[in-house]
Amino acid sequence: MMDVKRRYVIPGDVIATGPLRPEQNVYQDGDRMISTCVGISEIFENAVKVIPLTGGYMPKSNDLVIGKVIGTSPLSWEFDINSCFVGFLPAQDVFGRDYSPTKDELKQRLDIGDLVATRIANFDRSRDPLLTVQDRDLGKIDSGELVTISPSKVPRLIGKRGSMIQTIEMATKAIITIGQNGWIVISCEDSEGLLKAVEAVKMIDALAHTPNLTERVKSMLGVPDGENNDTIND
Amino acid sequence: MNSLILDQLKRDKILDLLKTGKRIDGRALDEQRPLIIETGVIPKANGSARVKLGDTEIITGVKIQPDKPFPDLGDKGILICTAEILPLADPNAEPGPPNEEVIELARVVDRGIRETEMIDLHQLVLIENKSVIGMFIDSSVIDSGGNLFDACSYASVAGILSCTVPKYDIQNEAPVLVEGVTSKPPIKTLPVSVTMARIGDHIVVDPTKDEESCMDARITITTNSDGNICAVQKGGSDGFTAEQLLQCSEMALAVGRKIRKQFEKLM
């Protein structure tokens, strides 16, 4: 069993003192490790971090996000990715290197308002994030219901090794695409299943860090409660 | 980062659902969202109300103080309704002098209360042509979730219904406050505002923010306790047919009667 010390913290709380490595949402003042947000602090193998319970989406390279097209510029599409940073998908990612598409051709492929599953190809804070749709499971989403949750709840929605999301998908026969940015698309042929899946996702957003969440979700979905795996997934 | 563009899925969904007679939040086309009215929330003011209409939330304060009458209206007290969309209410709201949207909101709320003659202004005179009672009804939108017109109107009416009017004596031709004595405001009728949006060929009552962003036109109709139509405002960049407008006036009367019952409980 790994020894991880956990505590509820708010900004300014001193998590620990001593020779530790400050990681996400922690800053160092002298030898004091201080939380910068509301969340759960973790001390593990000389490193200190805080899992945030607040905040919008901060892009990270390789994250799969759901984006909404909000504009086009000469050689790219602009995306709302639920962050203070706008995502850019270069035209050549879709049309190839040697082809310069017209504005109409851009709009025909992806138009304003379209929802797209995309991956963050590159992000450093000096410029806006670059997106790509080159993988097989990426691209425009034709149908499905968009649900917004807080990005900090996404790990809980996925669950340990995918257990939570699998539970929901199996119980409702829905297909759920999870964006790390908190945008979730749920599609289901059965309208009853769709409603239940949406309710389950919203429930996790509302109750992510309360005890017995797994049981409550399973009970709402009508799934027998087998194993007890109610731990926080990081 | 906030996008003003409704995502395509939601827009299509709104229209598809309307064709089957339903709305995204499960309401019927002529159904309002839950309305919660709380009065006396600002004890220092003469009257106040907090209204929640779905996700829209308004706080209204009523201030009553002596004032000079308008030049040609020396036998009437003063009634002024204002409205403001606070910058904390909406990511797109900008602090600064009111824009045309906010000004329209304030003037429509004001007309709704004035044209129905909710308050008998003749009873608010202290010295004719010299000194009258002024009532200021200021509404602040603190959370914007669609249909600010009705929400502000309901909050203003509730604030007025629950306010207390101070008593003034006249000494040396000037009004002097009499401590500890108050009276109820001189109310003649209960105005109820009902706002409807046209989306395609469908008319929906009490539009949400999403419905407003894809509506073609909007109409606000205020009726009084006698079932008369007293104030109307059409908005939006498209129009209505005459039949649609008559349909709207009927809905305004029907929905208005329901809301009026809620106000009557406050009296």
Place this chain on the structure above:
Amino acid sequence: MVKTMTQLMTEDGIRCDGRRLDELRNISIKVGVLKNADGSAYIEFGKNKILAGVFGPRDVHPKHMANPDSGILRCRYHMSPFSVTERKNPAPSRREIEISKVIKEALQPAVILKDYPRTVIDVFIEVLQADGGSRCAALDAAAVALADAGIPMRDLVSACAAGKVADRIVLDVNNEEDQEGQADMPVALMPNMGKITLLQLDGMLKPEEFKTCMQTALVGCKRVYEVQRKALMEKYFQNGEQ
């Protein structure tokens, strides 16, 4: 009707609202009360009723105001027309503009802005009912709203005023004491850092009184911090056990 010193305080040091010299008014804070704002808080501090909403980090308009190396903080403190005894014109007064500035400068040292270049964090404060010490109460709500919005902060900011009334130093000046008293000193503190980020004085204090007044206010700030912490804990952890 002017209150004399004896009406502001009795011989035994009981104040006009029944409080002792070092007693804070009742404070309650609710976190996350608005749907649109990224973070929000509502505070009742005595008879003050104040709402704070935070948006951001978000794009800056006009673009020339953006800082390429760091986010910027903007703050607007505004009083509702019905918040004070005589109805106030909705347009911002010079007093409100000054208070907006000192509140912004009180929050700035706490907010970690370098993580969000070219963006702005907007703090909007609306005073729905005012009763002395509103700028401190506003600051207390704003700090909690920033934490609720997930803006990274080095510490919270906790504010409280102290003053001199009827020749004695008191904690947390109310409206009558502010108007008829001898000095009013609002103070804001970053509690874990020990950094004072707002300090103003209105009135006259001897050097010894100044020291006592400031220390009194700092004690008040720390008590306010406990209320802010409890409010955040209640919202996010439902007061669950550690």
